[in-house]
Amino acid sequence: MIIFSSCQNGKENTFINKSHYTVEIGDTLQIYYSTNSCCQYCQPNASQLKHLRYAGSKIIEAAPKDCSGCSQTSALLFIAKSKGIDTIKDAIIPPLAPCSDTLKDLVNYIINIK
Numbered sequence: 001m002i003i004f005s006s007c008q009n010g011k012e013n014t015f016i017n018k019s020h021y022t023v024e025i026g027d028t029l030q031i032y033y034s035t036n037s038c039c040q041y042c043q044p045n046a047s048q049l050k051h052l053r054y055a056g057s058k059i060i061e062a063a064p065k066d067c068s069g070c071s072q073t074s075a076l077l078f079i080a081k082s083k084g085i086d087t088i089k090d091a092i093i094p095p096l097a098p099c100s101d102t103l104k105d106l107v108n109y110i111i112n113i114k
Contacts, residue, residue, distance in 0.1 A: 015060060015073055022112045023080045030075040031109060032060065035092055037069055042099035043076065043090045044106070051084040051113045080113040087111070 015032035023029055029052070033041050046054050055077040063070035078088070088109040093099060 015075070017107075017109060019108070020110045020112070022114065024114050025080050025082065027080045027113075028055065029078045029080065029111060031078070031088055031090065032073060032075050033090065033092065034071045034073045036063065036071040038095070039092045040095055040097075040099075041074075041090065042093045042097075042103065043088065044099050044101045044103070045087070045089045049078070049086045049088070051080065051082045051086045052078040052088070052111060053081050055079050078111075080111075083113055085110065085112050 017032055021029060035041050057074050057076050059072055059074050061073040063072040088111060089101065089106045090109075091099075091103050091106050093103065
């Protein structure tokens with residue numbers, strides 16, 4: 001018999017991304033993701049965004065210190081710098097997998113900046 005187990009921090013992820021956002025110039029947008037040591041975050045089109053500026057990331061919910069392999073929730077921060085529409089693309093991919101626009105499981109977030 002094989003039993004799979006994982007560490008859980010007992011919290012349900014309450015940070016949910018929307019498929020469409022409307023923001024104003026100067027607003028900061030947060031795109032949330034959860035990952036652990038088994039996966040990596042992929043955002044292949046960061047350099048192609050015309051109206052948003054990547055401003056770094058921050059940890060929203062850290063993994064417990066005594067739980068190897070537990071997930072943590074983070075947010076990517078984008079600042080709206082000009083009027084227009086940008087699309088942020090992302091995915092969680094296995095370690096060492098290439099991060100590119102050709103991934104079949106990319107999620108799109110359409111951002112309308114007023």
